[in-house]
Amino acid sequence: MAHIRELDPTASPLDYFGWELRRKREEAGLTLKQLGSILYCTGSLIGQIETTLKVPTRAFAERVDAALVTDGMFSRLVGLVLRSQLPAWFQPYADMEAKATYISTYQCQLVYGLLQTREYAAALLSVDHPDKVEEMVAARLERQRILEREKPPALWVILDESVLYRMVGDRGVMRDQLAHLLSFRTNQWVHIQVLPYSAGPHTGMMGSFNLLRFDEHPDLLYCESYAQGHMTANPEVIRERSVGYARLQAAALSPDESADLIARVMEERYGHQQAAEGRDVA
Secondary structure: OOOOOOOOOOOOHHHHHHHHHHHHHHHOOOOHHHHHHHHOOOHHHHHHHHOOOOOOOHHHHHHHHHHHOOOOHHHHHHHHHHHOOOOOOOHHHHHHHHHOOEEEEEEOOOOOHHHOOHHHHHHHHHHHOOOOHHHHHHHHHHHHHHHHOOOOOEEEEEEEOHHHHOOOOOHHHHHHHHHHHHOOOOOOOEEEEEEOHHHOOOOOOOOOEEEEEOOOOOOEEEEEOOOOEEEEOOHHHHHHHHHHHHHHHHHOOOHHHHHHHHHHHHHHHHOHHHHHHOOOOO
């Protein structure tokens, strides 16, 4: 007889998801293979999710809810599961980000996480976490769901021009990422500015930072080091960085000018012609 791994549903959201999936499947009288055929996946994948060897995606959770008629239980639970896949030091920020009504960020090296494509995020995360790319990408995409709310937070993003030129993945990944940024051009809640090289020395040269504003909580500043994130509600720090952010906005290209630059870089550096010719554009 095959050994069935016992789970402690109180150990983590992932354990609880697997425990409930097994319970609901057995309650429905379905084998792993039978449920897999209903969900258009393998029974092996079902088993791996039940035993926490695989992290479920939101799409998987929604299909399970439909198949087992669970009134959205797994769709609600998967958010907690994916949130738990974020680094422990980052989770407090993600929790506050999800509650913010206004997010402003300056990014000196990378596209902000809420605006990353799946492929761009995968290329980034594979550098330091090659064995956890799938679940960490799923967690990052789950964060982005706040932009799909009926009342999303207002998001203001300033990207250093170097972000557009730093190759993450291949040309196709970069082209799609820049195209994704352009897709927000008419979004009333998302504004993107590029800080050009011509701005010279500026108040963001110490590194990337985020400012979060809330309806019922003090404002927060967030920045990162290699091993941890740092949040503060110190009024003097918030005041200084808020003024600094306003100065960055003034020095950056307008949203329309920024979109024009992004489109130009997308075509000149990552366009199909350059890929076919196999040459870089300075």
